[in-house]
Amino acid sequence: MLDASELVExxxxxxxxxxxxxxTIPSATLYPHQWSWDSCFIAIGNSYFNTDRSIKELEYxxxxxWKNGMIPHIVFNEKEKTYFPxxxxxxxxxxxxxxxxxxxxxxxxxxxxxxxCFYIHYNSGxxxxxxxxxxxxxxxxxxxxxxxxxxxxxxxxxxxxIFHPWESGRDDSPVWDDALARVSIxxxxxxxxxxxxxxxxxxxxxxxxxxxxxxxxxxDLMKMYNYDEREMYERFPFKIKDVxxxxxxxxxxxxxxxxxxxxxxxxxxxxEWISRTEKNLYKYFAMPLDGKSNVSDGLFYDYDLVIGDxxxxxxVSSLSPIYTGxxxxxxxxxxxxxxxxxxxxxxxxxxxxxDEEESYFxxxxxxxxxxxxxxxxxxxxxxxxxGYIDRAERIxxxxxxxxxxxxxxxxxxxxxxxxxxxxxxxxxAALLIDMLLMKSNPLLNQ
Numbered sequence: 001m002l003d004a005s006e007l008v009e010x011x012x013x014x015x016x017x018x019x020x021x022x023x024t025i026p027s028a029t030l031y032p033h034q035w036s037w038d039s040c041f042i043a044i045g046n047s048y049f050n051t052d053r054s055i056k057e058l059e060y061x062x063x064x065x066w067k068n069g070m071i072p073h074i075v076f077n078e079k080e081k082t083y084f085p086x087x088x089x090x091x092x093x094x095x096x097x098x099x100x101x102x103x104x105x106x107x108x109x110x111x112x113x114x115x116x117c118f119y120i121h122y123n124s125g126x127x128x129x130x131x132x133x134x135x136x137x138x139x140x141x142x143x144x145x146x147x148x149x150x151x152x153x154x155x156x157x158x159x160x161x162i163f164h165p166w167e168s169g170r171d172d173s174p175v176w177d178d179a180l181a182r183v184s185i186x187x188x189x190x191x192x193x194x195x196x197x198x199x200x201x202x203x204x205x206x207x208x209x210x211x212x213x214x215x216x217x218x219x220d221l222m223k224m225y226n227y228d229e230r231e232m233y234e235r236f237p238f239k240i241k242d243v244x245x246x247x248x249x250x251x252x253x254x255x256x257x258x259x260x261x262x263x264x265x266x267x268x269x270x271x272e273w274i275s276r277t278e279k280n281l282y283k284y285f286a287m288p289l290d291g292k293s294n295v296s297d298g299l300f301y302d303y304d305l306v307i308g309d310x311x312x313x314x315x316v317s318s319l320s321p322i323y324t325g326x327x328x329x330x331x332x333x334x335x336x337x338x339x340x341x342x343x344x345x346x347x348x349x350x351x352x353x354x355d356e357e358e359s360y361f362x363x364x365x366x367x368x369x370x371x372x373x374x375x376x377x378x379x380x381x382x383x384x385x386x387g388y389i390d391r392a393e394r395i396x397x398x399x400x401x402x403x404x405x406x407x408x409x410x411x412x413x414x415x416x417x418x419x420x421x422x423x424x425x426x427x428x429a430a431l432l433i434d435m436l437l438m439k440s441n442p443l444l445n446q
Contacts, residue, residue, distance in 0.1 A: 002404045004436050011429035014408050015046060018426045019053065020077070023060045027410060027422030032080035034061060036073045037169055038427050040112035041374060045430025047116075047123040048437050054120045055133050058113065062140045064104050067097040068229070069147030071113065071140075072104035073166060084192065085219060095227035106219070106227050107167050110248040111148060114141050114255040115442070119434075121262070122442055134259055141256055142270075148249055149273045151229040158276025159246040159284055161239055161305060163232055164218050168242050168317075169374075171215075172207035173353070173367040174360035175302050175313045176240075180214045182306070183237045188217055207366060241303040243285045244317035247324045248378075250277045251443060281326055285310070298334030314355035315367075316375045319344075322382035325443065332386040339379065340391065349398035350376050352414035363415045370411035370420060373399055377431040384441045396435045403432055 002010065018025045023034040024042045031038075039061050043054040064075040076087035087103025098104070117137055124130040152161050162168055165176045207215070218238055225231045233239070253274050260267040285300040299318035301310040321327045322335045338344055343357045350371045354361045362368040376395050383392035402412050402419075408428045410421025 004400070007400060007403060008433055008436055011045065011403075011408065011433045012049060014424045014429035015042065015426060017424060023057055023075070024426050025077075026427065027425045029082060030410075030422040032083055033077050034075040036061060036071055036075075036109040037112045037374075040116035041377075041427035042430045043116040044112075044119045045427075045433040047119045048433055051120060051124050051126070051130065054116075055130075058116060058120075058137065061113075062137055064099055064102050065140055065144065066095070066099065066104075068151060069143035069145075070097070070108050070151075071111075071144050073107050073109035074105040076103035076105075078103060085216065089189075090219065091223050092227065094223055097227070106222050107164050108148075109167060110169050110245050111144060111252045112248060113144065114252040114259060117141065118255050118259060119442060121259075131262065135263055138259060138263055138265065141259070145249070145253060145256055145270070145273065149276075151233075154233060156276060157241070157280040157284065158250070158273060158278070159241045159280055159303075160249055161233070162242045162245060163222065163236050163238060165215065165238075168245055170244065170315070170317065170353070170367040172211050172365070173313075173315055173317070174358070175311050175315055175317065176238075177313075177360070178311065179238050179240060179304055179306065180211065183214050183217065185213060185217045187220075188213055189220060237306065239305040240311070241284050241305060242317070243300050243302050244320040246277065246281070246285075247320045247326075250274065250281070250324050250326060253277070254443075278326060281321065281324075285321070297338070298331060299338060313360065314358055316344075316351060316353045316372075316379075319351070319379060320375075320382075322386065323378045323443075324382070325385050329386065332382075332388075336383070336386075336388055336391060339383075346371065346414040346417070348402050348412075348417050349394040350402065350412075350414075351379055351395070353411075356414065363413050364418075364420055366411070366421075369414055371402065371414050372411050373402075373428045373431050377435065380435065381441060381443050385443055399432060399435060403428065408432075 015024060023039060025032055026035055026038045039057050043057045046054040061075060065071050090106045092098035092104055092106050117134060121130040121134055148160050153159060165171050253270055257267050257270045260270060284303045300321050301312055301318060303310050319335050319339060322332050339351060343355045344351050346352055352369055352371055353367045354369050360368060376399055380392045380395045402417055405417060406419030408425050409419030410425040412419055
């Protein structure tokens with residue numbers, strides 16, 4: 001097994017190999033463009049060695065920001081034609097908010113951006129230089145967070161609404177099954193699934209055709225509404241308050257508050273956003289108070305706005321509030337019990353994306369069972385925050401073993417540890433670097 005220094009060097013080679021000169025691709029062939037939260041994770045890893053590249057990575061992403069503040073989940077490389085949906089398919093010119101100088105998708109992704117910017121400053125040897133960077137990107141960060149807290153939260157709950165499973169980052173999670181089942185495809189554009197080719201025909205590792213058709217149809221609906229957020233909020237058939245996205249945003253707002261303080265900026269608006277989330281996280285995501293359900297497992301669940309109820313599917317997102325520091329020590333202990341439960345935890349001491357005892361668990365299918373490094377990274381930070389040092393260390397060691405045995409893969413089989421999906425996957429490399437080199441928990445420096 002490789003030692004820590006060898007793992008770090010191997011991870012750096014992955015990031016170097018995937019660097020395009022402007023941004024870092026997640027993985028060759030399968031993901032040839034820039035993905036939003038991938039780039040944030042990548043910037044975190046690079047912040048330990050290459051401040052300039054981390055800055056360039058995020059500045060390229062921010063340059064594609066929409067006028068309404070949305071940071072799109074994909075910024076397209078026009079030279080690459082091996083990915084569908086293409087920039088042309090999204091037809092973002094339908095929206096007056098879309099950038100005109102570059103092709104992007106018409107949806108967003110979880111806001112890890114403020115944390116990535118903070119990492120760059122936190123790990124920098126030249127604080128004056130990185131403070132200038134923070135000052136430059138702060139308006140973009142503030143505008144993005146304001147978009148999420150307004151256009152994606154007209155209820156002023158402090159919690160984010162997503163219009164597409166891809167916005168969650170957990171594309172085919174079983175959490176979305178019932179909501180997608182209610183989406184009726186009226187007309188579907190003909191297309192070819194290029195991801196099937198990219199994974200060499202291993203169709204059991206990627207979303208089914210039925211799911212994928214719904215994914216594309218939801219994009220068609222976004223286009224039909226010209227990406228008008230207000231109209232979509234009123235009429236869209238898929239409309240969910242996402243617990244994981246909202247937890248990430250809560251931490252991001254706390255980090256943004258810290259950045260505002262570093263820069264001497266007024267932070268009253270950000271503080272108001274934070275208080276909204278603190279007021280409503282339990283109300284939407286914790287156990288219902290109306291007596292309709294007898295579930296009492298101490299987990300948290302996404303909230304479907306269309307039906308006005310929680311989605312009782314036990315997945316890794318049910319554990320995500322431990323990342324926030326917002327929940328009580330008692331509730332954190334309940335989550336830790338689930339994390340330590342064999343139904344979520346595998347031989348490698350890492351956390352699967354779905355409870356193994358559930359009927360919807362599929363060990364090799366994307367977010368229906370496999371181990372993902374980014375969720376384990378976030379849960380590890382949460383465990384450290386609440387003082388579960390030993391359990392956090394077991395995750396770190398488990399990730400190291402997975403990578404040493406199987407390489408830097410996109411995700412891993414929770415029953416065997418086998419590497420799956422993309423090879424030389426950038427966020428796996430970047431977040432392993434952080435797990436190995438982090439000296440103190442950045443979430444405690446808010």
